[in-house]
Amino acid sequence: MSSPDSPPAGVAPRRSDRSPWNWLLVVPIVIPLLVPLYNRREPELFGWPFFYWVQLVFVALGVLSTALVYRATRRSAAERAAARSAAAGKPVSRDGGA
Amino acid sequence: MDGVNTVELAVFVAFFLVVTIMGFAAARWRRAGDLMHLDEWGLGGRSFGSWITWFLIGGDIYTAYTFVAVPALVFGAGAAGFFAVPYTVVVYPLIFLVVIRLWSVSHVRGFVTPADFVRSRFDSPVMALLVAITGIVATMPYIALQLVGIEAVLKTMGVTGEWPIIVAFIILALYTYNSGLRAPALIAFVKDILIYLTIIVAVIVIPSKLGGWDAIFGAADEKFSAAGSGGLLLGDAGQLQYATLALGSALALFLYPHSITGVLAASNRDVLKRNMSALPIYSLALGFIALLGFMAIAAGTTPVGEDGNTIVPRLFQDMFPSWFAGVAFAAVGIGALVPAAIMSIAAANLFTRNIYKEFLRKGATPKEEAQVAKIASLVVKLGAVAAIIFIDPQFSIDLQLIGGVIILQTLPAVAVGLYTRWFHRGALIAGWAFGMGAGMLMLYNVPRIGPGGVVVREHWGGSAFSLGKLGFDTTYTVYAGFLSLLVNLVVVVLVTFVLRAMKVDDGVDGTSPTDYTAEREDPTVRDLPDPLASDPPGTATAPAR
Numbered sequence: 001m002s003s004p005d006s007p008p009a010g011v012a013p014r015r016s017d018r019s020p021w022n023w024l025l026v027v028p029i030v031i032p033l034l035v036p037l038y039n040r041r042e043p044e045l046f047g048w049p050f051f052y053w054v055q056l057v058f059v060a061l062g063v064l065s066t067a068l069v070y071r072a073t074r075r076s077a078a079e080r081a082a083a084r085s086a087a088a089g090k091p092v093s094r095d096g097g098a
Numbered sequence: 099m100d101g102v103n104t105v106e107l108a109v110f111v112a113f114f115l116v117v118t119i120m121g122f123a124a125a126r127w128r129r130a131g132d133l134m135h136l137d138e139w140g141l142g143g144r145s146f147g148s149w150i151t152w153f154l155i156g157g158d159i160y161t162a163y164t165f166v167a168v169p170a171l172v173f174g175a176g177a178a179g180f181f182a183v184p185y186t187v188v189v190y191p192l193i194f195l196v197v198i199r200l201w202s203v204s205h206v207r208g209f210v211t212p213a214d215f216v217r218s219r220f221d222s223p224v225m226a227l228l229v230a231i232t233g234i235v236a237t238m239p240y241i242a243l244q245l246v247g248i249e250a251v252l253k254t255m256g257v258t259g260e261w262p263i264i265v266a267f268i269i270l271a272l273y274t275y276n277s278g279l280r281a282p283a284l285i286a287f288v289k290d291i292l293i294y295l296t297i298i299v300a301v302i303v304i305p306s307k308l309g310g311w312d313a314i315f316g317a318a319d320e321k322f323s324a325a326g327s328g329g330l331l332l333g334d335a336g337q338l339q340y341a342t343l344a345l346g347s348a349l350a351l352f353l354y355p356h357s358i359t360g361v362l363a364a365s366n367r368d369v370l371k372r373n374m375s376a377l378p379i380y381s382l383a384l385g386f387i388a389l390l391g392f393m394a395i396a397a398g399t400t401p402v403g404e405d406g407n408t409i410v411p412r413l414f415q416d417m418f419p420s421w422f423a424g425v426a427f428a429a430v431g432i433g434a435l436v437p438a439a440i441m442s443i444a445a446a447n448l449f450t451r452n453i454y455k456e457f458l459r460k461g462a463t464p465k466e467e468a469q470v471a472k473i474a475s476l477v478v479k480l481g482a483v484a485a486i487i488f489i490d491p492q493f494s495i496d497l498q499l500i501g502g503v504i505i506l507q508t509l510p511a512v513a514v515g516l517y518t519r520w521f522h523r524g525a526l527i528a529g530w531a532f533g534m535g536a537g538m539l540m541l542y543n544v545p546r547i548g549p550g551g552v553v554v555r556e557h558w559g560g561s562a563f564s565l566g567k568l569g570f571d572t573t574y575t576v577y578a579g580f581l582s583l584l585v586n587l588v589v590v591v592l593v594t595f596v597l598r599a600m601k602v603d604d605g606v607d608g609t610s611p612t613d614y615t616a617e618r619e620d621p622t623v624r625d626l627p628d629p630l631a632s633d634p635p636g637t638a639t640a641p642a643r
Contacts, residue, residue, distance in 0.1 A: 015615035017195055025191040032184035033345055035337040039177075041330065047311030051331055055183045056385045059378050062187045066194055067375040074368070075617075 021072040028062040102256040106415075109424025110255065110431060113292070114266070117285045117432055121273030124280040134468045136210055139278035140447045142363045144205065148372050150283055154440070155360040155373060157286030159351060160186075160380045161240075162247030162434035165293070165387055170406045172391030176318065176328040178336055180388050181344050186381035189348035190374040197352060197374075198367045199516045202616040203609055205362075205623045211444075212358050212512045213452040219515050221605025222523035223456060228530055229508045230452035233355040236505040237445045239497035240354075241482040244434035244441075246407060246495070249486070251427045253402045254411035260487050266435075271479045274439045275472050279363060282439035289436050292429035294383065296414075300393075300426075301386050304417050308396045314389075317396035327547075335573040339562045342577035346506060350579065353505045353512055355444035356437065366618040438479065446474035496558050500541060503561065503579040507533040510590045516614065522604045525593035533586025540578040543567060 031037075032055065041049040137144060146154060164182065171179030200215070209215050212233065217226035245263055252262055273281050305311055315330060322329045332340055351357055364370050387410075394413045402408040414426045450471040455462045462470070485493070511526045521529075546559025562575035597604070616623050 014612055015617075017198065017615060022195060025194055028191045029188050032187050033341045035332065035341045039332050039337060047313075047315060049315060049330055051177060052180065052315075052385075052389070055180065055187070056382060058184065058187045059382045059385070062190055062381075063375050063378050066191055066371075066378075069194065070368075070371045070375060074371075 017073075019069075019073045021069050024065045024069050028058065028065050031061065032058045103415075103420055103423075105420035106255045106424040106427060107257065109421055110251070110428050113288070113425070113428035113432060117288055117435065118269050118273065120284050120288065121270070121281040122276055124273070124284040125277040127277075127280050127284055134465045136447065136450065136464060136467045136471055137208075139468045140210055140443055140450075140471055141359065142279040142283055144363055145365050146283065146363045146369070147365055148369045148376070151360070151364045151369050151373050152376050153286040153290055154279075154283045154363065155357070156377060156380045157282060157289050157433070157436035158356055158360045158440045159437075160293075160384060160433075161244060161437040162430045163240075163243040164384065165430055165433060166247045166250050166407045166410055167243075168384065168388050169391035169394070169410045172388045173394050173409050174328065174391075174406060176322050176330055177332045178328070178340060179391060180385075181340050181347075182388060183381060183385045184340075184344040185347045185351075186384060187378065188344055189351050190378060192348055193352045194371065194374045196513055196516055197361045197370050199614045200358070201361060201364060201367055201370055202623075203516070203613040205618075206613040206616045206620075207609060210362065211355060211448045211451050212353070212508065213448060216508075216511045216515065217452070217456070218608035219519060220511065220521075220523040220526060221608065222526070225511055225523055225526050225530070226452050226456070228527065229511060230448045232504055232508050232530075233448050234445045236501035237355055237441050238478065238481060239485070239495075239501055240356075241438050241441045241445075241478065242485045243495065243498050244438040245482060245486040247434040248431050250405065250407040251411050251430045253405065254408050254415055255427060263486070264483060266431075267438075267479055267483045270435050270439060271442075271476050274442060274475055274479070278472075279359065279440065279443055282436045282443075283363075285432060285439075286436045289429065289432040292425060293433060296426040296429045297383050297386050299422065300390065300414070300417075304390075304393050304397070304413070307417060308393060314392050314396040318392040321395050335575060336562075337574075338565075339575040339577060342580040343561065346577040346580040346583070347502060349509060349513075349583070350502045350506045353508050355448055356441040359440060359444040359447065438482070442475040442478040442482075443471075445478045446471040449474045499561050500538075500558075503537040503541060503582055504534060506579045506583045507537065507586050509583060510587060519607050520594065521590050522594040522597040522602065524597050524602060524604075525590045528593045529586040529590030532589040533582045536585040537578055537582030540581060544578065 038051055038054045040051065043050055045053045168179060168182045173179075200212075203209065203215060207214075207218060209218070211230065213226040213230040216229050217223060245267070248263060248266060252258075305314060308314055308317075319330045352361070361370060364373075390410050390413060394409045397413060397416060399409060399413045399416060401412060411423075411427060411430070414423045418426065450467050454470050454474075455467060459466070507530050510521060510529055514521065540563045541561065542557050544559045544561065544563055545553045545557065546555040547553060561578045563578040563581060565572050565574045565576055613622070
């Protein structure tokens with residue numbers, strides 16, 4: 001009950017979520033908002049007007065880019081193991097990077 | 099009662115009984131410690147892995163009302179109703195980096211609600227209170243709308259009167275009280291399996307009965323050309339509205355307390371990141387569900403009475419054998435229970451943490467907190483039932499529209515605040531007030547246009563604000579929430595400059611930069627912290643960094 005609200009200083013590893021890969025996330029945000037680009041009927045696909053099927057393709061675009069960013073920015077197994085051993089007791093301050 | 103379809107009703111009731119049992123049994127599921135703790139009751143012990151999180155957040159944001167209202171909108175207006183698809187495409191990349199920061203800081207500091215974060219980050223109980231009240235007010239009509247979803251299904255089966263809804267919600271309230279967030283997490287499995295089953299069958303069976311997709315889109319096109327309103331494509335004036343509504347709704351989605359509850363219940367950052375790629379599967383499903391609106395046009399489906407929300411249930415009834423229609427109705431009914439439970443838990447957490455504990459009883463123990471939250475969740479649900487029964491359901495639909503606009507006003511504090519503390523706490527309050535005022539003024543000035551361009555109602559008619567009203571020479575409309583958020587942000591920036599120039603004290607940041615990137619394994623992340631056990635974080639002792 002008396003645990004201090006700030007974490008012990010110097011123990012929390014410094015990390016960053018920054019990565020050039022994150023720019024990929026902009027693609028599925030911007031493209032679905034450019035309505036004039038896809039507000040038309042042709043080309044149709046299986047009887048679906050372009051407007052409808054292409055927006056379902058955007059779903060795949062979103063999945064693809066978030067999955068890519070996740071894979072590319074995932075911490076390595078070694079880093080995660082280091083973090084776990086740090087959690088087990090040994091203080092680590094060099095972890096992370098970038 | 100005459101005209102009750104007994105086969106449908108029997109299947110529906112059977113599924114309802116199964117989830118009721120699951121709801122009560124959930125209290126024992128994955129149980130770690132003491133359920134009388136807000137972390138356990140209100141966040142499921144913060145232990146949910148990728149699969150459970152997927153079902154939970156999916157069950158949370160793709161609600162029964164969505165499944166009923168989106169196709170109803172497409173049925174009535176055509177392309178404009180399809181905005182739900184880009185909305186749920188844009189949202190995940192948009193919040194990909196934001197939710198992991200929120201997760202990390204909340205785990206290090208023991209935050210349960212977004213208002214907890216604002217309280218600590220900006221050292222401002224007032225702004226935290228505003229965030230909490232905004233969250234509760236925005237969530238309440240959303241819960242009520244879930245009842246509208248159940249009502250649509252019941253009506254279609256020929257069940258009338260209010261008692262079935264009252265019974266359903268009392269049962270829901272009891273097992274939520276008993277099991278907390280574990281109940282909706284477990285029931286979400288059933289809900290989603292039924293929903294996906296229904297959609298897959300619908301997409302295969304219905305088009306083949308109606309003569310293929312060509313015929314479906316053709317029939318819709320004919321109807322809209324004849325009616326002179328709506329259409330298979332957006333009109334010129336509607337495109338800006340379509341884009342801003344999609345973006346604005348996406349920005350709002352993860353500000354809603356119930357979405358944040360789902361996020362915080364995840365067990366680690368990777369769970370969330372993986373879910374940002376997995377949750378769009380629901381968006382794909384939503385796209386097909388939206389097209390049920392066109393299928394209903396092609397099939398010549400008519401709603402029960404004047405209730406447009408019964409379009410999809412009626413379509414199922416016409417196209418499926420009774421037993422399968424019962425399964426589909428169960429999917430919608432259970433689909434209402436899951437989000438209603440999570441929303442009431444989220445609202446209860448907000449009340450407990452940021453109103454009760456902050457202002458009414460500062461020294462509340464974790465056990466008292468959990469008890470208050472459980473009771474608050476009951477009150478919230480009873481309020482929702484009362485709202486539907488005693489007030490016109492249309493009122494809830496309008497309120498929910500307003501809810502999206504008001505929840506956006508917490509964006510500078512909750513979302514931008516995860517990145518920077520540059521905003522002054524006083525400026526955040528000013529921005530909230532101006533954004534709220536602008537939003538209300540705009541919504542007030544939106545008339546509802548009926549078929550044939552007739553104005554049905556002068557005010558509160560929708561969220562598409564005509565730019566012409568601002569003096570622009572155009573017929574373009576824009577989402578009111580989007581504009582009001584811009585007002586909010588401009589005010590926050592300007593007032594921050596002024597207050598900083600005047601050297602007004604802006605309090606002490608209760609968080610530290612490393613909090614925002616903390617991983618599960620870090621020593622600072624506590625599995626079951628004493629949430630705000632001593633003073634709420636950020637009061638005085640935390641070092642400014």
